[in-house]
Amino acid sequence: MQNKIKIAVDAMGGENSPKKVIDGILENYKENKDVVYNIFGDLEKIEIFLPKNYNKDVFNITNTKNKILDTDTPLSAAKKGKDTSMWLTIKSLKDNDSDVAISAGNTGALFVISKLNLSMIENIDKPALAALWPNKKNFNVVLDLGANIECNEKNLMDFSIMGSSLFKSLFPTYQAVVALLNVGSEELKGNDIIKKAYQNLQNKKNENFSFHGYVEGNQIMDGNVNVVVTDGFTGNIALKTAEGTANFIINEFKSSMTSNFFGKISSLINFRNLKKVKRKLDPRLYNGAILIGLNSPVVKSHGSTDYIGFSHSLNVCIKIVKNSLIQKIKDNINK
Amino acid sequence: MQNKIKIAVDAMGGENSPKKVIDGILENYKENKDVVYNIFGDLEKIEIFLPKNYNKDVFNITNTKNKILDTDTPLSAAKKGKDTSMWLTIKSLKDNDSDVAISAGNTGALFVISKLNLSMIENIDKPALAALWPNKKNFNVVLDLGANIECNEKNLMDFSIMGSSLFKSLFPTYQAVVALLNVGSEELKGNDIIKKAYQNLQNKKNENFSFHGYVEGNQIMDGNVNVVVTDGFTGNIALKTAEGTANFIINEFKSSMTSNFFGKISSLINFRNLKKVKRKLDPRLYNGAILIGLNSPVVKSHGSTDYIGFSHSLNVCIKIVKNSLIQKIKDNINK
Numbered sequence: 001m002q003n004k005i006k007i008a009v010d011a012m013g014g015e016n017s018p019k020k021v022i023d024g025i026l027e028n029y030k031e032n033k034d035v036v037y038n039i040f041g042d043l044e045k046i047e048i049f050l051p052k053n054y055n056k057d058v059f060n061i062t063n064t065k066n067k068i069l070d071t072d073t074p075l076s077a078a079k080k081g082k083d084t085s086m087w088l089t090i091k092s093l094k095d096n097d098s099d100v101a102i103s104a105g106n107t108g109a110l111f112v113i114s115k116l117n118l119s120m121i122e123n124i125d126k127p128a129l130a131a132l133w134p135n136k137k138n139f140n141v142v143l144d145l146g147a148n149i150e151c152n153e154k155n156l157m158d159f160s161i162m163g164s165s166l167f168k169s170l171f172p173t174y175q176a177v178v179a180l181l182n183v184g185s186e187e188l189k190g191n192d193i194i195k196k197a198y199q200n201l202q203n204k205k206n207e208n209f210s211f212h213g214y215v216e217g218n219q220i221m222d223g224n225v226n227v228v229v230t231d232g233f234t235g236n237i238a239l240k241t242a243e244g245t246a247n248f249i250i251n252e253f254k255s256s257m258t259s260n261f262f263g264k265i266s267s268l269i270n271f272r273n274l275k276k277v278k279r280k281l282d283p284r285l286y287n288g289a290i291l292i293g294l295n296s297p298v299v300k301s302h303g304s305t306d307y308i309g310f311s312h313s314l315n316v317c318i319k320i321v322k323n324s325l326i327q328k329i330k331d332n333i334n335k
Numbered sequence: 336m337q338n339k340i341k342i343a344v345d346a347m348g349g350e351n352s353p354k355k356v357i358d359g360i361l362e363n364y365k366e367n368k369d370v371v372y373n374i375f376g377d378l379e380k381i382e383i384f385l386p387k388n389y390n391k392d393v394f395n396i397t398n399t400k401n402k403i404l405d406t407d408t409p410l411s412a413a414k415k416g417k418d419t420s421m422w423l424t425i426k427s428l429k430d431n432d433s434d435v436a437i438s439a440g441n442t443g444a445l446f447v448i449s450k451l452n453l454s455m456i457e458n459i460d461k462p463a464l465a466a467l468w469p470n471k472k473n474f475n476v477v478l479d480l481g482a483n484i485e486c487n488e489k490n491l492m493d494f495s496i497m498g499s500s501l502f503k504s505l506f507p508t509y510q511a512v513v514a515l516l517n518v519g520s521e522e523l524k525g526n527d528i529i530k531k532a533y534q535n536l537q538n539k540k541n542e543n544f545s546f547h548g549y550v551e552g553n554q555i556m557d558g559n560v561n562v563v564v565t566d567g568f569t570g571n572i573a574l575k576t577a578e579g580t581a582n583f584i585i586n587e588f589k590s591s592m593t594s595n596f597f598g599k600i601s602s603l604i605n606f607r608n609l610k611k612v613k614r615k616l617d618p619r620l621y622n623g624a625i626l627i628g629l630n631s632p633v634v635k636s637h638g639s640t641d642y643i644g645f646s647h648s649l650n651v652c653i654k655i656v657k658n659s660l661i662q663k664i665k666d667n668i669n670k
Contacts, residue, residue: 136583146518149526183481183571191484191568217575221583233526234572236518237565240552241573245580248471248556253588 004036005321007314008098010089011041012067013105014303018042021104022049024310029058032318036060038098040085041067064088068109070303077109078116086110090117093296100317102288104301104310111147111291118294121326123333124158126151127293129232129300130166131239132316137223138174141167145289146236156180156197156229157204158333162292163227164209165328169320174226176209181230181238185214197229208332288313290320297325339371340656342649343433345424346376347402348440349638353377356439357384359645364393367653371395373433375420376402399423403444405638412444413451421445425452428631435652437623439636439645446482446626453629456661458668459493461486462628464567464635465501466574467651472558473509476502480624481571491515491532491564492539496667497627498562499544504658505651509561511544516565516573520549532564543667623648625655632660 009025011018018041025037026049036058039046043063050059066084068077077084082091086105092098094117103110111129120127130143141163148155164176180197182190187198194214201211212225217238220228230238287309291298297320301313344360346353353376360372361384371393374381378398385394401419403412412419417426421440427433429452438445446464455462465478476498483490499511515532517525522533529549536546547560552573555563565573622644626633632655636648 134583149518181572183484183568217572217577218579218582220576221579230572233518234569237516237552237569237573238576241555241576242552242580244553244556245577246584247553248469249581249584 004034005032005100005318006036006038006098007317007321008038008089008092008101009040009314010086010101010103010105011039011046011061012085013103013110014301014305015104016306017104018046019049020305020307020310022046023307024314025059026050027307027311028314032314035314035318038062038089038092040064040088040092042085062088068106068113070106072106072109074108074112077106078112087113087117090114090298093298094118098296099321100297100299102299102301102313102317104303104305104313106303107300110298110300114291114294114298118296118298121293121295121329121333124162124293124329126155126158127291128155128159128162129289129291130163131289132170133220133228133239133242135221135223135226138171138226140220140226140228141170142220142228142230142235142239143292144230144232144235145239146232147291148232150233151193151231153193153196153200156193156231157200158293159229160201160209160211160227161206161332162329163229165325165332166290166292166320167227168208168328169323169325170316171226172323176227177212177225178209178227178229179212179215179219179225181220181228181234182214182216185216185219187213189214193231206332206335208328208335284309284312288316290316292325292329295326297321339369340367340435340653341371341373341433342652342656343373343424343427343436344375344649345421345436345438345440346374346381346396347420348438348445349636349640350439351641352439353381354384355640355642355645357381358642359649360394361385362642362646363649367649370649370653373397373424373427375399375423375427377420397423403441403448405441407441407444409443409447412441413447422448422452425449425633428633429453433631434656435632435634437634437636437648437652439638439640439648441638442635445633445635449626449629449633453631453633456628456630456664456668459497459628459664461490461493462626463490463494463497464624464626465498466624467505468555468563468574468577470556470558470561473506473561475555475561475563476505477555477563477565477570477574478627479565479567479570480574481567482626483567485568486528486566488528488531488535491528491566492535493628493668494564495536495544495546495562496541497664498564500660500663500667501625501627501655502562503543503663504655504660506561507658511562512547512560513544513562513564514547514550514554514560516555516563516569517549517551520551520554522548524549528566541667541670543663543670619644619647623651625651627660627664630661632656 011021039061068086128144129147133140167176289300346356374396403421463479464482468475502511624635
């Protein structure tokens with residue numbers, strides 16, 4: 001079993017679990033034979049969705065009836081004790097039984113349980129939540145998306161290093177280009193913290209990424225940069241505003257295209273093309289926020305995604321282990 | 336000429352001016368015969384676009400050759416002196432020769448020149464930049480969009496009062512529903528300033544608006560609220576992120592729908608429906624940010640809009656004068 005990638009999976013988090021988690025694992029395993037899934041949750045409920053005589057070396061289940069609910073606060077989640085499926089998932093990282101952990105459950109709880117169990121990477125002050133975001137050419141990594149409401153210039157520098165390391169782990173053939181999200185592209189814009197971060201990034205010589213300067217909200221998807229750095233308050237609002245806008249527009253298109261006879265015919269003819277757009281904009285492709293800054297990577301799958309989305313998040317887990325995300329961060333933080 | 340609405344218009348700001356400004360005025364005048372346009376700019380260049388023997392009581396031009404450029408800093412703009420078309424436009428408000436002012440020029444310059452010439456409404460600490468944003472049911476007013484990078488809880492309360500007054504001026508038959516933009520909808524989320532603003536808004540009894548609580552970025556367009564309040568940093572990034580996302584998606588649709596033979600045919604059939612979406616999402620409908628908090632309202636048209644967009648901004652000018660925006664704010668700020 002050596003050299004296999006070991007993923008700790010919380011089977012009980014998110015909507016429609018454990019079904020979607022197990023279906024996602026089976027989907028993911030089709031293309032990834034070098035993976036061991038250390039699965040934590042209710043054995044009885046999990047086995048329903050696995051084939052009879054499943055390979056217990058690949059699908060290694062630890063049984064627990066206790067689980068974190070979406071309604072738990074981070075505090076009540078931590079208090080539920082050490083036998084919840086989420087806690088055991090993270091503990092598997094701490095004990096070096098797994099290389100990466102994933103849950104589709106309660107984000108706040110996952111964050112707190114991860115911080116309680118795992119230590120920080122040396123010289124990183126705060127962990128950040130990063131996610132993928134499509135752009136005209138490929139993908140952006142955007143961080144922080146809500147782990148830290150307030151950030152100083154050191155945090156923004158850490159995020160630049162962690163974000164570019166994550167980008168290089170996911171897209172090894174691309175050059176990472178970092179930008180700070182701001183309200184203007186001129187050097188004088190923004191608050192003191194962002195201006196100091198700009199200066200520090202300009203002065204830092206780092207072969208791991210190049211620094212582009214500031215980008216505004218409307219430039220995130222231009223494809224000129226691919227690592228967008230911001231504090232958790234702004235990042236969370238930017239990401240969710242983009243989601244809301246995308247849903248709004250797609251719904252407008254949908255209802256207009258089927259609102260009358262011509263619309264219906266035309267949509268039918270154009271079915272293949274619309275499917276192509278849908279595939280490109282499919283949020284399941286971008287599913288999986290990554291909590292980085294701790295000694296092991298923790299992936300948060302969207303609670304409402306389906307098994308395809310969950311399988312994509314497992315791909316993210318595999319890539320960041322294969323391409324040594326944590327080691328990349330450690331190599332770059334002290335440069 | 337009494338009882339007519341007097342709009343001070345900077346004819347020289349923005350792309351393709353004064354043509355688009357004058358064309359916009361002529362378009363706007365078709366539906367608004369009770370308006371006087373006090374136009375400031377290069378008489379010779381302006382008159383090219385007006386009909387011969389135009390009515391000088393309606394199109395009242397003050398000639399000046401000097402103008403603010405988009406490349407001017409706020410400081411260099413202020414230094415250019417008191418005979419620029421923008422300065423004269425704002426001065427016309429100060430002198431009570433106009434009820435409202437509009438420019439498609441340099442935003443930073445307009446902001447500074449307005450603040451130099453006009454006094455604040457009593458008990459409002461900072462002016463804010465507000466704009467319209469479509470939602471599922473109608474429109475939102477969103478503010479601040481970048482006038483104030485840092486805001487305290489008093490500012491957010493002022494923005495709530497000003498934003499709801501603006502909303503009621505633009506949509507008199509609707510009830511204004513205020514929300515604070517935040518990273519979660521629970522009472523405990525966000526930073527200290529936003530939590531204090533939440534408390535103050537909950538405690539304030541105000542028949543002018545109801546308070547909904549927090550909204551997240553993905554809820555801005557749901558239509559459950561219509562006045563979205565935030566600091567200028569977050570608001571600017573949210574608005575521009577929404578713009579960028581909308582452009583990205585619409586371009587994806589466009590290129591997919593015409594990328595092959597079937598797409599082309601289908602788009603042709605569906606032309607009318609697509610036009611309907613385009614009309615609903617047309618940014619020209621939302622053109623015109625409003626600088627509020629000063630003793631007179633100043634409207635900023637987008638620099639790159641065309642004459643239709645400029646005409647829509649003139650409609651905004653007319654509505655906020657007709658429905659006494661400034662008086663509404665004054666009535667509500669001390670309640």
